[in-house]
Amino acid sequence: MQKHKIKVAQFGLGPIGIESLKLAAAQSWLEVVGGVDIDPAKIGRTLAELTGEASLGGATVHPSLEALFAVATPDVILHTAGSSAATSFAQVRTALEAGVSVASTCEELIFPALKTPEATAEYDALCRRSGARVVGTGVNPGFVMDVLPITLTGVSRRVDSIYVERVVNASTRRQPLQAKIGSGQEPDAFRAKFAAGKAGHAGFQQSLALLAHAMGWTLEKIEETCEPVIAPGPITTKFFQVAKGQTCGLHQRAIGTVGGEAKIILDLQMFLDARNPHDTVVVQGDPALHLTLNGGVAGDSATVAALINIVPRLLAAAPGVRLMTELPTPSWVNPVSGR
């Protein structure tokens, strides 16, 4: 199907960036033309070396987009370098100015207008001038707690409220996630970290804001809480030793209110040894809808799938800062046919 391969470059070569490159290497419809990272230990090395994927050939790591653009002309930047919309926008400005589109796992880019409305308007205008698009995507945020429930309401006559519950068994996940959820910390220390904005799941309020936007609801407020889950006994993982009474995970909730009523509730539990991982969506309305993803969706490896799968849809979209809900239905892109 694909006449010309889509050229991509990877911005950010941490664990998610490496996963993104490995998946990109398996796509016959993609050509990886380079990488960008500020780590001096990575600059100048080949992507084949860093990933173990020989098919990535001689493409190398550059210290900046400017340096990359001096030798390569990507169509899309795959951006996996942080959670802040303001920082991410600034990081990819050179690409957007050059009319190069950006697909990002930056959590706040799921709904950037929530925290950075001025920057969102500014970059949207920039994209419209240059012909570039930028979108935030992923599994959570980006799918299970926002895009999936929104899609479900496509068959709704009336939506009264939306409840989404996600339970993740953190024992099966990477070290950074086990650290993020507070594994082994004293409960009060974890609470203090969340209060200081240094713990908790990023992009939670953005998922809620995207849901509200799609439902046409103007929220009066978003309230977010995060409590530690306390280990009922000692827990040992590949990365942590948690004693009874210490933190073994988090229970985060966000509630969006309209007219004094809780219209959207997001409930996220990520903890070690969770026995019943799942994602559940309850739409109250007509018809009532009750969806469960048994076992849930593992975020780590599926996040880069969401990132790669959005590339052709992003390139076909109108220029601007785009939301996932403005792009065609997400779906797997066949690595051979590119469709």
Added chain:
Amino acid sequence: MQKHKIKVAQFGLGPIGIESLKLAAAQSWLEVVGGVDIDPAKIGRTLAELTGEASLGGATVHPSLEALFAVATPDVILHTAGSSAATSFAQVRTALEAGVSVASTCEELIFPALKTPEATAEYDALCRRSGARVVGTGVNPGFVMDVLPITLTGVSRRVDSIYVERVVNASTRRQPLQAKIGSGQEPDAFRAKFAAGKAGHAGFQQSLALLAHAMGWTLEKIEETCEPVIAPGPITTKFFQVAKGQTCGLHQRAIGTVGGEAKIILDLQMFLDARNPHDTVVVQGDPALHLTLNGGVAGDSATVAALINIVPRLLAAAPGVRLMTELPTPSWVNPVSGR
């Protein structure tokens, strides 16, 4: 949000058309400008009379699109007048030629190229010339067995096969559905009807074809079977008396094959007194995904929701014969904000 109301007209004033009008009447972002039906008993009557919705005012039923267009200028035709793509295309030709878009519940329009590739290409070219769009939508086909599984694969690194299972408790449904599934017929009589193309669920192969299209799979063949479900004892509904041993529903399967392998299996059971109605999607691949809609989605009332909800997305799409997967993520449209 909405500056100008979107003007719609209803083509087909059977039970689904009436439901569509009732839901349209509740939308502040829609203006209903008329109806079209060939039934002499309906022509000339007001939509308010036919639906009991006073807000539909003086808009009336016309015998043809030509007659409607003589007095009204709809932006979109809501089409609920049959299952055949060829017939539906011909019915709305006048609208498409005039650049008026069409949203339809016609089952075969979910993937019209399956049965009518030449007509699909012809009407696609016509739409591109005139600026019109046409799309088929609904609950099944149109959502649970196609668009929902496709959306789910947006987080897939690899898809090996897709299985979708739908169990409908027909006891809770309208008379025409209870009739369609063979209620009260002798099993052999039902089998003969299916073999003659006069029984079974319409649009089943189109759902499968849309799934294959979205996955980039070229199917070698689609095999479809339909067996009666036999009543285990006497069953009484509002509309039927079924004796033990008679047909109380259908069990329809469609299998799509690639390289001799069953890549897509759709399994539909619609029968009286079904105890566990649900929709389940199993995506084999990486990650494995297992989704269940507990209780399922009732087709009758949700079908017109899908129809109304697609209107703003359809109008924003590029002209042509469109697939649901080419439009932005479906979602509920708030009746007040029109968003």
